[in-house]
Amino acid sequence: MRGCFDAEAQVANMGSESRSGKLSYVVRFAGDSGDGIQLQGQQFTMASALGGNDLATLPDFPAEIRAPAGTRYGVSAFQIHFGGERITSPGDTPDVLIAFNPAALVVNLPQLEPGALILVDEQAFTEQRLKRADLDRNPLEDSSLATFEVVRIDISRLTEEAVKPFGMGAKDSQRCKNFWALGLMLWMFDQPRDPTVAWIERRFANEALRNANLAALNAGHAYGETAELTRVLAQHPTPAAPLARAEYRTITGAEGVALGLLAAGELADTQVMFCSYPITPASSILHHLADLEDAGVSTFQAEDEIAAICAAIGASYAGRLGVTSSSGPGIALKTEAMGLAVAAELPLIIVNSQRAGPSTGMPTKTEQSDLYQAVYGRNGDTPIPVLATRSPGDCFDTTIEAVRIALRHMTPVMLLTDGYIANASELWPIPDIDHYPPIASTKPTENTEGSVFQRDPSTLGRVWAAPGDRRFVYRVGGIEKDIETGNISYDAANHQAMTDMRAAKVASVADFIPDQVIEQGSPGGLAVVAWGSTYGTLHQAVLESIRAGLDVAQIHLRHLNPLPGNLGELLGRFHTVLVPELNTGQLATLLRDRLLVRVAQLNKVTGQPFTVQEVRQAIQQHARPRLKEVRP
Amino acid sequence: MRGCFDAEAQVANMGSESRSGKLSYVVRFAGDSGDGIQLQGQQFTMASALGGNDLATLPDFPAEIRAPAGTRYGVSAFQIHFGGERITSPGDTPDVLIAFNPAALVVNLPQLEPGALILVDEQAFTEQRLKRADLDRNPLEDSSLATFEVVRIDISRLTEEAVKPFGMGAKDSQRCKNFWALGLMLWMFDQPRDPTVAWIERRFANEALRNANLAALNAGHAYGETAELTRVLAQHPTPAAPLARAEYRTITGAEGVALGLLAAGELADTQVMFCSYPITPASSILHHLADLEDAGVSTFQAEDEIAAICAAIGASYAGRLGVTSSSGPGIALKTEAMGLAVAAELPLIIVNSQRAGPSTGMPTKTEQSDLYQAVYGRNGDTPIPVLATRSPGDCFDTTIEAVRIALRHMTPVMLLTDGYIANASELWPIPDIDHYPPIASTKPTENTEGSVFQRDPSTLGRVWAAPGDRRFVYRVGGIEKDIETGNISYDAANHQAMTDMRAAKVASVADFIPDQVIEQGSPGGLAVVAWGSTYGTLHQAVLESIRAGLDVAQIHLRHLNPLPGNLGELLGRFHTVLVPELNTGQLATLLRDRLLVRVAQLNKVTGQPFTVQEVRQAIQQHARPRLKEVRP
Amino acid sequence: MSEAVRELTFKDYATDQEVRWCPGCGDYSILKAVHRALADAKADPANTVFVSGIGCSSRLPYYVETYGFHTIHGRAPAIATGVKLANPALDVWVITGDGDGLSIGGNHLLHALRRNVNLNILMLNNEIYGLTKGQYSPTSRIGTESPSSPHGSLDTPVQPGLFAIGAGATFIARAVDIDQKGLPVILNEARNHVGAAFVEILQNCIVYNADVFDDVVAKKTAADTQIHVVHGEPLVYGKARDKGLRLNPRTLALEAVTLGVDGVTEADILVHDETNPVLAQLLVTLRAPLPVAMGVIHRRQAPAFDQSFVEHKPAVRRQRVRQLLHKGNILDRR
């Protein structure tokens, strides 16, 4: 969908940099979990979107529900990259950091580059709070911030004053600080205040609270206009992004999957039953779908992950599309049941919002380390198709594609997303559902006759008959079954035939998916081949490298099992293949296994996304300069 | 241990074929589950062993507990290959088939080659029982058996007569048929009757029963001596196998694992806690270990597979060696908990007795399709060492090796065996436990000081301290932990360091295992590279191919993760690598992934082992004739 | 639908598959009773689903000519919940064993019962793992000798009925495999119950746990060793129906009395109230020398989980999806 970007407009914007010479900015809000940082970030995101900017965000919150105030591990942050050009990554280094307390400052300092603007709430740098952040000295008072532009504002006091008229005491007023700072940032980047005003008015039933928050927002905004610090605190309006003609909204990955399921169910004219057990970062998909029965999706919160997938399989047996969703450890628990869905030849969507492992690992941190599990992680020869989403908006289309495959081939499908995509937002051109082809299934029609184990020769999908239908009363199970009758069979040749059929079925998916394309760049030199949420960062890194004259191209996979049919041939046209992954090399394994191709690896397992810089360095290492083509 | 075979004696036996010109025979017993076929086979096995033969067996029983009599799917069979030479496979084609009923005959017929001897119980070929076996006509009365030697004996009646004196009616006498036939077979191959006599005397407390069974045994034996059918029913004594000097017993794979755990616990001076939930074909290990507390192993039958591995992990945390055992579907359920053991850096043995999948699949049939699951099948980057056993006797040593690794590196270890090995028996030179080096562990000694998270630099095993020890009171869990203190840590660099440490730990296992050897043959031509229970059949197929002049060698892996350090270099010395597996190509994947080596595959997924013929054909396809070496 | 269905006899509910239990297994009689119950209820095969786990008992769906799903070990209640939620119009049966339902599957059974999902759950309890060749199960009595407990099991068993009470079950019944008269009736009581119905069936595994229930089910003594409870009727039993159960309010326990002895009259005998959960506990835990309770021990009305799901309105669906796609603030650049 990001193809909707308007190339002409893009060109037109070139050279129309804002006054400061930049088309886009990276802003990072940071403070205590209790400071409402995520809300502030979301509001700023909405404003930038409605202001016409493209954007990408990176929420980064602590594992604790409400970590103790002022601690380093309790710092909650929200980063947004926005502006008047195509934005694919949340940005490596913030141009502006707003730090509500000492911990928020020190924790984020390593990310900044010289010249960055730091806004701090002056009042928060008390001795006690410095100690909370394990600081011996006040960084505002030594030379540690010398290379940055530091603006000390007494946000706490200014907010307090702004909200006093509404009867707010000093303590309550602290809860409006985030709106004060938001107001200032909206002024700084010349973004509209109206959406936030509307949101506040919708959200707060209590009049005093509502007015106080509005006052804080406006006060922050006014402060920008009137402050005497204009040398550093200048307005940096960004041009509108060169967007194609469409309606846009912001979307997170969790929303993308949820909306994709709603749309896919509708396109397939099939009720969807979403069965899940809460787990970070997968739960938000469940939350988005709860109580949308009238849109064709019902949810079931099961007693555990096994019950969740089993209920989904039961639903699929009964003619609805069963969907289950979890993260690594929960997916591990589902593997036995996946085998049942394969054996019974039932459609099923398994969504894995990956997080850092092994075991409980770091639930709030992102990672791409469940690819092995997705492709190889079952007992028996039990292949299933695997797809991966690359961005919040892409979740929508990839989810629809997953459903298409599940219903076409009568197979469970694993859909990989991750904690980063789940929480990040981007600007998304709202698709017109009427432009999507309907999703076909093997549901029997009035004319269907014979056994439910007839299989379409091109997809090997069997007939999806369901209880209630008098014509197909049948029994099925996880024991090996006769390839024709479905009865239990221990016959040797039959087991071979069934195993071959299951392998051929998944292989046949490749016949229906488009050839792998090159995202940018052209063959010959270095191919950067990857999957999943690294897309945006890789896009920017490759783009910059190409602009810097390197012979590099980007290939990003949606289909991981089976791989697109042309991939081997495509990679053969490159001199070097570099596989950057947020794991120890799982796609690298898959490429060696399936294509016997030698790959270079770039791996990072820190719970954090790649930075553009990291990738550019690796590209530098592997790519040659592009030679001008000489045509005879 | 099979290296104990005495090469000199082997040579001495060459040319000393039995009268019929054969050094070894394949006999297959077949009948209803109720006919006591497995017992008969086991008794014959014991007799051959004590008679000095080498042997390999293949029990093959139906999935049903007591399948209805006379049906095809209810046929139970037991095949034994025995004789005066080294025996590694149970044999492709029986020389003798004993069929107790029509179903047993038709089901096994396809395995026979022209000239085979078929003994049938004549009385069983009634019209009703032919119908039970889905036969329209009596195969004894048409030409369908023309190419075989068929001997019709009225076993039922002869048995009835033999046991009548002990007050057995016609119906009860049927239960002695197996001993009658056993007696005849023992005569035919000149095997000792005493072990069976002793067994019967031990087993039957009831005097009438005891005497009846003895009478049946002796009657069958006498029948052989006196029968007038000597042309076809001749005696075929086999020479004693050329065994090295040792004490021998027969051993099944399940016994091998059980004994290996007993010995390993003793060698490590560590109590073993075996926690399991019954599942075919893994349960027999539990059965063998039940009530052996006095040998240092206690068993716990848990409520499910998850509880079983969790109890084992708890035991390991508490300072015993936790072991858990299951088959594919049960192993799938254990994967989440395996991650915990990796994260907590605890020793643990996970035994997988593989069976045909996916899902419930064919529980009583063998397969090698859980290698993906073992090596790659977990969420997160969660590597664990994987070993595979190759034969019943080898289970003993490989189990000890697995324990050695678990305790040296403080890691869970997956031990792969399968349904075929679990049930098959072979002749086994009983090892002297005093000749095994003790198994070292990282248990703290009196002088150990400091943190439990100190790691041995060469193994990365941490200190295995346990509750009760005042010096090491510590807490640990599945959340990512600080590499030094073990406290919860969400630090980015720490997660990278821990991930690297976990990878390095498993990689370091390769520093301690012997270089991969070539079993037979030499480099240059075709390498047959495999793992697990196919060993015996491949051994024979390669041996025969070498003798037939082909340039082929056998390489059989015990260590699958990590692979032996020299394997890549070793395979590089071959022209072609052929990987035969009872799956769709899982070791092939591993070799491509780890060594980037191109392999040819031979895959069979029927629930049955390879036959020697199948492998020889594949070798034929890929191997060149061996050239005489010309030295200058 | 109607005509074809009305004419079905109990044989029509058998499939063409050969039944593969051991000769003499109690599962045969239970299967027959299931066929009988379906015929009695004129059940529509197309709207009936049997879901099972793994075990000898769990093979039953293959032998019932309705929709059937033989799933994985212990998970039948979860899968059946999915079936029922997906299509509340179906009549969904769960077939499970003591191992399948109370060992690996205990959690799903708990939650199906407490949620009161409208399922008919039959637990074929033979106090042993049959299919895996006879290891002791969670209902095996202490001291059960088995391949995994050669000197006798140590674990205190679960009592299926008491477990169901703990789960808040709204229907609890108990029956005997060979009771071809009573069992089909109880099955249909379960079928008619709105909510999760739990039926424990004592089943004889003649191979691995032969006659373990003999002290309760043996025909000769059954009149004295069983009490068939009927709502609203006094708790009497015995060949002469002269024995009864009385509540001792001091010990809060039931005691056996004989009518006419020690001045005991019918008024002393407790009347069965199937809606009372405390009486349910008293009855479900009865053991020798007291008679073991059979019949519908507990039944009470409570909202069933599956009824609460909102019905989908198809006409507005695409519009609704479009609306959801447009949720939030829109930047209109058309």
Place this chain on the structure above:
Amino acid sequence: MSEAVRELTFKDYATDQEVRWCPGCGDYSILKAVHRALADAKADPANTVFVSGIGCSSRLPYYVETYGFHTIHGRAPAIATGVKLANPALDVWVITGDGDGLSIGGNHLLHALRRNVNLNILMLNNEIYGLTKGQYSPTSRIGTESPSSPHGSLDTPVQPGLFAIGAGATFIARAVDIDQKGLPVILNEARNHVGAAFVEILQNCIVYNADVFDDVVAKKTAADTQIHVVHGEPLVYGKARDKGLRLNPRTLALEAVTLGVDGVTEADILVHDETNPVLAQLLVTLRAPLPVAMGVIHRRQAPAFDQSFVEHKPAVRRQRVRQLLHKGNILDRR
């Protein structure tokens, strides 16, 4: 062992790790009570193990200066069983939540209880999934609004105490997080019980389910909304201790009476018998308008599972292994 241990104060049982629950969370008081209980018992940290699953509640072991294992979601009872069987001399505690213990972990809890493994199991029940941000849990009341049930949950909740009765638990107690006097005492009763001790602790999650127990635990009304049961003493409550519970033998239910009113005397009041499982059911299911039962509701002696494991005799071990290697018929070719 002895000296060092005897001198420990309750602060010595705290670790150096910063406690990371939300400010005001009920878990803080429970942690304090645990420290207090250990100090009161003069527990030896080296012989004490805390095993937990996943959830806010399950973080507790990190804050107790004993051995501790923070495991995976729902599996603590199984892991603790392994710990206890491996070393029966240890004092093993299980810390779990309503989600951890009754949702994903229900089966392991069931089996730990029915086997009567000698564990002290504390369930911190806040009727919500705290750590995953507030979805309704299996103990949430019908109608609980949460991110996964925006219009109110439909599922009938599990009652932890009743569940424990169904599992055949031999020790069942209930307590309130903030009861700093009573809670440590109950914890030590659990610790002293030989067998599986189950303690439900009502815990306030101030972020996602604030004050859900207020009707029961609010200090002002507590005397009337709670009844603290003591074995052998009459079941009285109320500020003036003038109310009591009487058994209605007809309805088999408890009813509230006031001493002196309608001629009620102390003799009418039921005396608590903690060994009676039927009384346990009556007490554990008490709800408003009746008072909610606190204290040791049920306790009875039964063999604990872990005691039955045979001790290993090290001296003969190698010989025994050698003997097992030689089991069966031997072909001697030496």
